[in-house]
Amino acid sequence: MASLIETTACEGLLPVATQDVTLGELPFACITSVAPFDGRQDAVAAALKAMGLGWPGPGQSVRAGDAACFWAGRDQAFLIGAAPEGLAGIAALTDQSDGWARMHLEGPGAEAVLARLIALDLRPAAFPEGAVARTGLGHMMAVLLREGPQSFQIMVFRSMAGTAVHNLHQAMRAIAARAAV
């Protein structure tokens, strides 16, 4: 059998930084898509509650230590950083750990960088800490989460990692260039 070399989605691409903003890759974490079976929404919410989490409403996330549950679409959530205990049989579960590139964008200019690629109001009043959006980053489908006043988590399909880094880095440089004028 061939000897395979394990690489992360953004291996060799990140981190990159400008004066105001840094873009890095988040460490590997288990990602499980959780889609409750019809009529089992309450049971799924209870199982997540037992893990210290809960079912996130649309556009929301629930966090407990290193584990988190992100709303990820209609009747779908991503369980990140924890095994899907007690969910078998009541929800469709798919391991998507290797399917996503997870990035972290941070700095005073982070919102301005995202404004060049995402057509959403990302001001804290409209998109507060813990808020999640499933939306477009340029032409890519992405999951966006606000982690703090100046930091965001961005997830794109793993196959899009190179394009996402390119687009984000380009926006970072453009914001830095404008600030330098």
Place this chain on the structure above:
Amino acid sequence: MRLTCPLCGDRDRREFHYYGAEVYADRPDAGAALDAWDDYLHLRDNPAGETRDLWYHEIGCSAWIVVTRDTVSHRILQTALLTARQRQVGKFVYQEGDLREVPAKPGAATGGERP
């Protein structure tokens, strides 16, 4: 143009995929008459005014949305999840996206009921 996804809120039109008239969600039964299939596949109204069509929130939450809009004024009048639509099948009313079956009220219409 912007559409309000019932789950995601106000979003740019580029996040959506247009699928056509709402009646495309009312698939005839397998044994339906040829006329019903012809109607379902090929015949559409082209109203000047209020119309209802299906949009898919493709670069978003993956929900199918029934959009009521006015083709004359271009106003969006209502958006609703397709799964929230009630459907009458035989003597049952199905709330799509939910397994509950509710016996239909006597005298209720037998066509697709709108939310």
